[in-house]
Amino acid sequence: MRKQIFMAMVVMVSLAACSSSSVAPPITVGTAQVPPGKYLFVEQWTHITGQGKMPAMMIDFPAYRFDPATGELGVYIAPPGTSFKLPEGAIGYLGLGTSRSGAAGGGAASRLEPIKGLPFKADNLTILAVNAEGTVVLEYKGSQIVLKRGKEWKSTSRSQVTPPEGMGVLETTERISNFGFQDKDKIK
16 A cells, blocks of 8 residues: 555656756656657566476467567457557557577567556556656566666576476576657557
8 A cells, every 4th residue: 555655646756868968857657748649668578598307388479579670569469350559548558578498498478558547557567657758767576667768677587496397497587678659650
């Protein structure tokens, strides 16, 4: 309850701009400054790889594809005769995905969540705010992260796998990427 009250309060986060002579305007939690004709795209991806002998878990069904070079976002499976577009009132999409390789298995699974307001929570990630430059303020597993457009946050951990589950090492890389604002007409 305290956490919800805290998130509901107005919190200011000062951000230093690229040049030392100017400072970006503060970001107020719960605000979204999305330029006309644009949408926000943020992605949280977890990749698990393994070495050794362990049961390989296979996963499947990536739901979307995003090309950072062109800004195109599309879905792999859409009902026949329908078009994929940003839902009314949404400011963007949060892409959530997992992939596995090596002794940990193989494949990828992902989904898109329309961001229908801020703060927006999905799984362990909360998008708190976004400013007109596309800088986002996030909370991930209890830590606050500020990502400018085009930047990412990454964390890698290793864990031992012991019998009876197998024998080896799993490496988990968690990545959050802020692709910033994209053109709505590139949603395919």
